[in-house]
Amino acid sequence: VTLLEQNPRWRLVPRGQAVNLRCILKNSQYPWMSWYQQDLQKQLQWLFTLRSPGDKEVKSLPGADYLATRVTDTELRLQVANMSQGRTLYCTCSVTLGGLDTGQLYFGEGSKLTVL
Amino acid sequence: GEQVEQRPPHLSVREGDSAVIICTYTDPNSYYFFWYKQEPGAGLQLLMKVFSSTEINEGQGFTVLLNKKDKQLSLNLTAAHPGDSAVYFCAVTSSSSFSKLVFGQGTSLSVVP
Numbered sequence: 001v002t003l004l005e006q007n008p009r010w011r012l013v014p015r016g017q018a019v020n021l022r023c024i025l026k027n028s029q030y031p032w033m034s035w036y037q038q039d040l041q042k043q044l045q046w047l048f049t050l051r052s053p054g055d056k057e058v059k060s061l062p063g064a065d066y067l068a069t070r071v072t073d074t075e076l077r078l079q080v081a082n083m084s085q086g087r088t089l090y091c092t093c094s095v096t097l098g099g100l101d102t103g104q105l106y107f108g109e110g111s112k113l114t115v116l
Numbered sequence: 117g118e119q120v121e122q123r124p125p126h127l128s129v130r131e132g133d134s135a136v137i138i139c140t141y142t143d144p145n146s147y148y149f150f151w152y153k154q155e156p157g158a159g160l161q162l163l164m165k166v167f168s169s170t171e172i173n174e175g176q177g178f179t180v181l182l183n184k185k186d187k188q189l190s191l192n193l194t195a196a197h198p199g200d201s202a203v204y205f206c207a208v209t210s211s212s213s214f215s216k217l218v219f220g221q222g223t224s225l226s227v228v229p
Contacts (some may be wrong), residue, residue, distance in 0.1 A: 004159075032215050042203055043153075044219040092159065096215050103148035103214040107160040 002026060004093055013115045018081035021046035021111045023093030025074040033076040035068055037061070038110065040088050047091075052077060063087055069083035083115045118143040120208055122220025132229050135193040137223045139206035142187065149182055150207040151191050152219065160205065163191070196227045 005024040012049065013019050035047040048057045050070035059066045064087075067079040078091055092110040096102065119142045129135045141149075151163040169184045177200070190204050195202040203224050207217040 001158075034215050036217075042222040042224075044160075044205065044207075044217075044222075046216045046218070049213075049215040094215075101211075101214055103150075103209045104162070104165055105215070105217060106162070107152075107157040109157070 002109075003028065003106050004095060006093055006108040006111050008111060009109065010112045011114075013080075013083060013113055015085050015116055016082075018079055019113060021078040021080065021091055021093075023076040023078070023108055025076075025095055028075050030095045030097060031073075032104070033070065034094045034096070035066070035076070035078050036092045036094060036107075037064075038090040038092060039068075044092075047075045047078075049096075064089060080113060083113065085115055088112065118146065118210065118218040119207060120206060120218050120220045122206055122223060123225055124223060125221060126224045126226075128228060129196050129224040131197055132195050135196050135200070135225055135227070137191045137225075139189045139208075140187055140219045141203070141208045141218075143208070143210055144187070145210050145212070146187075146208045147211040148209045148214070149189050150209075151180060151189075152205045152207060154203045154205065154222075156202075163193070163204075193225075196225075198227045198229055201225055201227045 031051045034049040038044045048068040055070040057068050063084045065082045069077045090110045093108040094105040097104045122139045147152050149166050152160040166182050181190045203222045205222050206220040
């Protein structure tokens with residue numbers, strides 16, 4: 001049973017265009033949902049953790065700008081913009097199982113973004 | 117902030133041999149320690165979570181050792197088989213931010229029949 005559904009799983013992004021990613025928590029409710037990015041060298045980096053519907057955060061990293069939104073108790077979104085040309089990036093959603101202090105994360109299968 | 121160094125980046129072993137991956141972290145306040153496995157096209161799969169200096173054998177073909185004195189975490193796959201071929205990541209979190217995992221660089225393990 002998949003706890004997190006991410007879509008799209010893969011997207012070709014025209015240069016200069018932003019892309020919106022969704023992460024849906026299936027058949028359960030956990031408050032803490034997060035986004036991580038993973039580059040082609042497999043390095044994983046935490047981006048955001050959002051708890052409540054309406055929460056938003058922005059972040060700029062080398063190669064992309066990010067806007068994360070907790071839309072509902074079960075949906076987390078990520079807008080990725082200004083990606084560097086020719087870049088490939090994976091964005092992975094996670095949810096903290098149980099209370100925040102368990103530290104135990106379940107990860108989705110990720111979304112692959114490639115800039116044309 | 118926390119830094120995690122993972123070695124080696126690539127590892128190739130023959131079926132039946134052992135494979136050892138080691139991570140060194142810097143933050144003495146690190147609280148939970150994890151090993152994840154990532155197969156091609158798949159998400160991160162949790163292998164084990166530890167929080168105290170102990171040696172644990174889960175009976176699934178691997179042993180995890182946490183040495184807080186030396187700030188070192190290791191994964192030992194005993195009698196590796198081709199199905200163990202994947203990228204393995206260690207990860208560390210602190211008590212100040214449980215949802216923020218700091219990952220090692222990953223080890224690409226190849227088990228050759």
